[in-house]
Amino acid sequence: MNVYDSDRMADVLAPLGYTSVDGPEDADMVILNTCHIREKAAEKVYSELGRLRQLKQARSETEPDRRGPMLAVAGCVAQAEGAEMLARAPFVDIVFGPQTYHRLPEMIAKAERTAERAAKPGGRNGSRGAGILDTEFPEEAKFDHLPNAQPKRHGASCTAFLTIQEGCDKFCTFCVVPYTRGVEFSRPGRAVLAECHQLVDGGVREVTLLGQNVNAYHGAAPGSGNWDLAELIAQLAVIEGLERIRYTTSHPRDMTDRLFDIHGTCAKLMPYLHLPVQSGSDRILAAMNRGYTAADYHAAVARLRQVRPDIALSGDFIVGFPGESEADFEATMELVDEVNYAQAYSFKYSPRPGTPAALLENQVPDDVGAARLQRLQELLNQQQQAFNQRMVGRRLPLLLDRAGRRPGQLVGRSPYMQAVHVDGGLNLLGRIVEVEITAAHANSLAGTLSPPQAAAPRRPMEPRMGRVS
Ligand code: SAH
Numbered sequence: 001m002n003v004y005d006s007d008r009m010a011d012v013l014a015p016l017g018y019t020s021v022d023g024p025e026d027a028d029m030v031i032l033n034t035c036h037i038r039e040k041a042a043e044k045v046y047s048e049l050g051r052l053r054q055l056k057q058a059r060s061e062t063e064p065d066r067r068g069p070m071l072a073v074a075g076c077v078a079q080a081e082g083a084e085m086l087a088r089a090p091f092v093d094i095v096f097g098p099q100t101y102h103r104l105p106e107m108i109a110k111a112e113r114t115a116e117r118a119a120k121p122g123g124r125n126g127s128r129g130a131g132i133l134d135t136e137f138p139e140e141a142k143f144d145h146l147p148n149a150q151p152k153r154h155g156a157s158c159t160a161f162l163t164i165q166e167g168c169d170k171f172c173t174f175c176v177v178p179y180t181r182g183v184e185f186s187r188p189g190r191a192v193l194a195e196c197h198q199l200v201d202g203g204v205r206e207v208t209l210l211g212q213n214v215n216a217y218h219g220a221a222p223g224s225g226n227w228d229l230a231e232l233i234a235q236l237a238v239i240e241g242l243e244r245i246r247y248t249t250s251h252p253r254d255m256t257d258r259l260f261d262i263h264g265t266c267a268k269l270m271p272y273l274h275l276p277v278q279s280g281s282d283r284i285l286a287a288m289n290r291g292y293t294a295a296d297y298h299a300a301v302a303r304l305r306q307v308r309p310d311i312a313l314s315g316d317f318i319v320g321f322p323g324e325s326e327a328d329f330e331a332t333m334e335l336v337d338e339v340n341y342a343q344a345y346s347f348k349y350s351p352r353p354g355t356p357a358a359l360l361e362n363q364v365p366d367d368v369g370a371a372r373l374q375r376l377q378e379l380l381n382q383q384q385q386a387f388n389q390r391m392v393g394r395r396l397p398l399l400l401d402r403a404g405r406r407p408g409q410l411v412g413r414s415p416y417m418q419a420v421h422v423d424g425g426l427n428l429l430g431r432i433v434e435v436e437i438t439a440a441h442a443n444s445l446a447g448t449l450s451p452p453q454a455a456a457p458r459r460p461m462e463p464r465m466g467r468v469s
């Protein structure tokens with residue numbers, strides 16, 4: 001979601017004349033878009049700010065007539081630390097949270113005025129003065145004030161993220177999201193459709209619907225009532241030229257009957273789902289306030305596999321949650337063994353300020369958490385390797401989304417999000433082609449284009465059904 005937000009910030013800044021540059025050295029403004037989910041991510045912000053401060057100083061020495069780059073910190077660390085951040089890093093010009101970036105032009109104008117005052121005789125020359133802070137959760141929804149989304153600015157232009165839902169009311173005891181992103185909010189269906197049409201008109205073929213709990217989506221329907229995620233997917237599936245739909249991150253508790261069903265009926269919905277479980281122990285799941293048991297999760301997986309037998313799963317795991325015993329951890333290993341993941345993200349529990357779990361007394365020692373993480377990751381890696389190996393000899397449809405490192409090489413994504421390298425001409429970029437998988441490496445696959453498909457004209461995949469009633 002931070003990638004999507006950063007792109008939208010670029011959209012907001014484009015009318016002011018800003019364009020993206022490759023690195024901070026040449027920039028007139030640098031925005032760090034930050035993540036607070038784990039301590040490690042949050043710590044990185046200050047080390048990065050230290051480097052940017054040096055850059056700013058160096059520029060004021062080499063180019064005394066030019067003010068150093070304006071420095072802004074966005075995202076959830078900015079939201080959580082706000083004024084404290086400005087006190088700790090007074091050289092930062094603007095600090096703003098994830099819900100106020102549509103106000104960037106006003107913030108920049110204010111920061112410019114402050115800097116001009118500081119540059120006047122008697123002012124603090126070269127410095128920008130007091131920083132601007134905006135970490136409100138404003139009444140107005142930022143999406144109503146953002147300019148239309150442009151097709152993806154980073155990397156591939158035939159795939160795009162599209163935020164449809166933000167925030168969370170679930171309050172898992174380990175998680176900062178409800179505090180930093182705010183209450184759950186769904187964008188109206190009409191706005192999502194309009195943004196998707198615009199992306200597809202700009203060449204996008206695959207859209208990933210984003211939300212902290214994307215399957216809790218309940219956006220206003222045009223007219224009256226609400227659309228759930230299944231209905232939204234059905235509405236998007238009829239857009240001609242849109243060939244693949246994905247959604248992330250989904251919560252096991254919000255998998256509805258209609259959502260299960262659409263996995264079996266909508267051909268554009270890719271057979272790959274990220275469904276975080278966090279733990280396989282019911283005791284720990286309850287302490288985390290997840291609202292489901294391991295058996296509920298297994299039932300969801302079974303149902304997905306029943307409606308879409310070729311579906312592959314990825315998940316998130318936390319080890320070393322306070323009070324996690326060896327037996328609790330073994331339950332997680334058993335769950336992983338049974339589910340068999342295609343891919344996964346696993347983390348050592350990180351106590352986050354202001355969350356209930358951070359106050360629990362029975363914190364798991366660091367070395368115990370680290371050892372468990374290593375065991376879990378070994379198992380998950382084995383499963384991922386085995387999944388990739390099973391692709392060898394199969395034919396897969398590939399969306400060719402970028403040029404490879406070697407001339408004449410292209411990289412595409414399989415339905416299961418695997419990167420696949422093939423040889424082919426740049427004219428194939430943005431197309432879906434059939435590929436025979438010839439080898440599986442640690443993090444990617446290799447394949448060969450089948451000549452008849454390589455020459456086929458681009459045609460959108462037909463959905464097996466257009467609407468859910
Ligand atoms: N809404 C999603 C997850 C969003 S956060 C869900 O409920 O499943 C993304 C992932 O970060 C989580 O799935 C979790 O595995 C990890 N995470 C969140 N808070 C964490 C913490 N305090 N320590 C370690 N991992 C954490």
Ligand code: SF4
Nearest residue numbers: 168170171172175177
């Ligand atoms: Fe965080 Fe996800 Fe739990 Fe919400 S449901 S509190 S985003 S882990």
